[in-house]
Structure formats: structure tokens, C-alpha cells
Amino acid sequence: MSTWVVITAAGSGTRLGANAPKALVEVSGRTLLGLALERTLDLADLSGVVVTCPAGSEDMFANVVDKELPRMGVPRQVGLHFVAGGASRQASVKAGLDKVVSEGGEPADVVLIHDAARALAPTDLMDRLVEAVVEGALAVIPGLAVTDTIKQVAVDEHGVETVVATPDRRFLRVAQTPQAFLLGPLWDAHAAAADRGSTEETAATDDASLFEGVAVIPGSPLAFKVTTPEDLTNLTTALAQVSDPA
């Protein structure tokens, strides 16, 4: 059984205030995509990696990664493929999965779907996810317990919010990536839900939403998603710590 990884990197940098695609934003001279890729390329039994890029930026992304590879400290032992993403993250993942299948991915292979924006998700988390699929799960995600009380709200036509529910936080988890699947069932789920992916409003925001019976394993604080400028500051601090734990 071999492993494929799709790294979603087709998002804009708008909420970060960046005028480059978010995945190419740099911290300490390293791009978010390069950091995510470095941890991915360290995986055992890797068959290939597909990166989804903003349409038309595929060659530019490939060039940026080529330049950064010597700084990754991992050999490029597998094919790296750059494909155009879609109108939503869900559509981008579908494009990535199509490429995996066209490169020889088999239904019984393991596929990890990972956000470049979760640049420091560690390889050992990826190993644990792959292992869970090898042991028989169809779909496995990393989840972190919630410490805040979460409210569900209704929003009226003036934007005024009212609390409508307070879910029991003992049973809430923050869903992270990578998320791990058997390639065949994931491809089928994406094919069946492809219509939803055509707009951000209707699209699934993660791949596990397209599945029933998803297993959850403990996530990693390092797998946080970079969305805002504050997240980027936190990433800089966390990167310094993982690079020099002393």
C-alpha cells in the first residue's frame, strides 16, 4: 500500500493581508508551502505529492519549490506535481485527486489531504494517520479538544447575532489536516459531491465532511492553520522553537 499526498495551496492571501498567494508567504525565509512539503517528503512509502495552485500559477509554484528544496533537508524522492485549483477548497482537492489517479494512484492506496496553511503539521502526525488507515479505517482526522465554550448563533438580516445552541464541549473537536483516506472511497465521495464544490458557500470546508464514520486521533498544536497576520507571528515563534528546541 503506498501513500499519496494532496497539498491544497490554491487559496489567496487576502485575509493575511498578503499580495502573494498565502502558500508562498514567507516566514524566516521559508514559504508556508515549503515548510509543509518538507514535513510531507519525510513520510515513508510516499508515491507522489500533488500541490493545488491558483490557476495559471503552476509553473511559478514549481519554480519557487525547486529553489527552496535544497533548504528542506529531505531528498526529493518522489514526483511533485502542480495542478490548477478550483473555485473552492473542495474543488481544488478534486483536481488534486484526479491528478493522483492519472499518475497511477490505486483505490486501495492511502491519500492524505493537507493544507499548506498548516505549515508545521509534523511528520509523526502524518505517520499516525497513515497507520490508522492501514489498520482498516476509511477516513481518519486529527482533532484537538476545545477549551472554550462554543456557541451556535443565528444571524438576522441586519447582522445581529443570537445564540441558538451551546453544544457540549466535551464532544467538540477542532478538525485539522492532514486528513487520511483510502483513495478509492475519497475519490467516489468527491465525485458524488462535485456540484457542491462550485462555490465557496456550498462547498465542504474539509474532506471528512463528505464521509460518514470518520475516526478521530489526537491532533497536534503545531498543525494550526495560518489565516491572519497574528497566526503568521505565531508560526514564526513556533518555527524557531521546532528548529532550535533548546
Ligand code: C5P
Ligand atoms: O481558505 P482556507 O484557509 O480555509 O483554505 C484552506 C486551504 O485550502 C489553504 O491551504 C488554501 O490554499 C486551500 N485552498 C485551495 N483552493 C481554494 C481555496 C483554498 O486549495 N479555492
